[in-house]
Amino acid sequence: MRVSYQQLKAEFKRVLLARNVAEPIAEDCATMFADTTQAGVYSHGVNRFPRFIQQLENGDIVPDAEPTKVLSVGAIEQWDAHQAIGNLTAKKMMDRAMEIADQFGIGVVALKNANHWMRGGGYGYQAAEKGYIGICWTNSIAVMPPWGAKECRIGTNPLIIAVPSNPITMVDMSCSMYSYGMLEVNRLAGKQTFVDAGFDDEGNLTKDPATIEKNRRLLPMGYWKGSGLSIVLDMIATLLSNGLSVAEVTEEKDDEYCVSQIFIAIEVDRLIDGKTRDEKLNRIMDYVKTAERADPNVEVRLPGHEFVALKADNVANGIPVDDSVWQKLLSL
Numbered sequence: 572m573r574v575s576y577q578q579l580k581a582e583f584k585r586v587l588l589a590r591n592v593a594e595p596i597a598e599d600c601a602t603m604f605a606d607t608t609q610a611g612v613y614s615h616g617v618n619r620f621p622r623f624i625q626q627l628e629n630g631d632i633v634p635d636a637e638p639t640k641v642l643s644v645g646a647i648e649q650w651d652a653h654q655a656i657g658n659l660t661a662k663k664m665m666d667r668a669m670e671i672a673d674q675f676g677i678g679v680v681a682l683k684n685a686n687h688w689m690r691g692g693g694y695g696y697q698a699a700e701k702g703y704i705g706i707c708w709t710n711s712i713a714v715m716p717p718w719g720a721k722e723c724r725i726g727t728n729p730l731i732i733a734v735p736s737n738p739i740t741m742v743d744m745s746c747s748m749y750s751y752g753m754l755e756v757n758r759l760a761g762k763q764t765f766v767d768a769g770f771d772d773e774g775n776l777t778k779d780p781a782t783i784e785k786n787r788r789l790l791p792m793g794y795w796k797g798s799g800l801s802i803v804l805d806m807i808a809t810l811l812s813n814g815l816s817v818a819e820v821t822e823e824k825d826d827e828y829c830v831s832q833i834f835i836a837i838e839v840d841r842l843i844d845g846k847t848r849d850e851k852l853n854r855i856m857d858y859v860k861t862a863e864r865a866d867p868n869v870e871v872r873l874p875g876h877e878f879v880a881l882k883a884d885n886v887a888n889g890i891p892v893d894d895s896v897w898q899k900l901l902s903l
């Protein structure tokens with residue numbers, strides 16, 4: 572089914588107000604969930620909302636908490652989220668990183684005690700839309716076995732790198748080959764994954780999302796490379812924020828909260844003039860896109876460029892929502 576942006580946002584807001592979230596916070600939070608869904612990231616928009624509500628009801632998320640600055644060292648600031656709503660806090664932190672970048676050329680915000688930020692790409696996009704390079708990542712609870720193991724000890728720790736090209740080029744990727752959110756999208760659509768996504772109980776590679784959602788033997792992106800990347804991202808987020816690591820969140824908390832996150836904004840415009848910037852970016856994009864296709868019917872595309880058409884379609888025709896997800900939302 573397809574629903575309008577207004578319908579979707581109204582449902583999110585209704586559910587938040589019913590949990591005593593203050594009106595302005597409910598409005599902003601519902602807007603971000605609706606925006607993420609309309610942008611085409613269903614996995615971390617409407618699909619993830621019931622889980623978000625569960626965490627709100629459990630008290631893992633503190634809706635009226637305000638993030639505070641802990642300290643600042645040149646272009647780096649440490650903040651404490653105090654378990655405020657993840658997506659609203661992340662947006663504020665990337666705004667702050669851009670303000671610091673205006674002063675120093677680069678701004679780094681390291682955040683502790685944060686909650687799940689949903690679509691990490693939203694914050695990269697936010698920076699790139701204003702002309703900055705946006706880089707951010709988060710750690711998580713242990714949900715993936717490190718390369719060579721079958722027990723979860725590392726996070727999916729998505730890394731986002733957004734570049735202010737036209738359209739915006741942005742990598743927004745979990746350190747696993749598939750995020751749990753994308754496994755769910757495939758399962759709900761009755762599909763197997765396009766490439767291997769994890770291991771079955773016998774240790775064979777599998778494309779079956781339900782098997783991996785159950786046994787949690789997620790395949791790291793790029794095998795040992797994604798495993799290693801996840802580990803160093805966790806180390807850096809933990810050190811810079813003086814917050815909790817994947818190991819600490821997993822062993823000391825009863826669910827995924829109090830994670831650590833990094834937000835970096837880099838000002839491009841003082842380093843290169845606008846005309847040269849655009850020429851260079853266009854040349855890179857054209858060079859990539861005009862590579863001889865492996866399949867003549869499938870175009871070569873740059874990461875993030877898919878969102879232009881996805882959003883336009885959703886604005887024009889309504890937002891696709893899985894029937895079971897919609898029923899769940901209505902029942903909240």
Ligand SMILES: NC(=O)C1=CN([C@@H]2O[C@H](COP(=O)(O)OP(=O)(O)OC[C@H]3O[C@@H](n4cnc5c(N)ncnc54)[C@H](O)[C@@H]3O)[C@@H](O)[C@H]2O)C=CC1
Pocket residue numbers: 612614615687688689690691692709710711727728729741742743744745746747748749750751752753872873874875876877
């Ligand atoms: N703890 C957390 O906060 C987590 C959040 N997430 C979020 O879940 C969302 C989905 O993450 P993933 O499943 O890893 O994303 P994905 O696998 O759908 O996409 C990863 C990247 O690959 C690019 N891409 C995909 N197909 C492509 C193609 N054919 N050609 C060129 N580029 C292509 C996409 O633009 C994107 O940049 C993200 O917004 C992420 O931030 C994911 C994991 C954990």
Ligand SMILES: O=C(O)C(=O)C(=O)[C@H](O)[C@@H](O)CO
Pocket residue numbers: 687711714727745749750751752753827
């Ligand atoms: O993988 C995801 O999707 C995701 O968003 C996550 O945060 C973690 O991997 C985990 O919370 C899934 O249970």
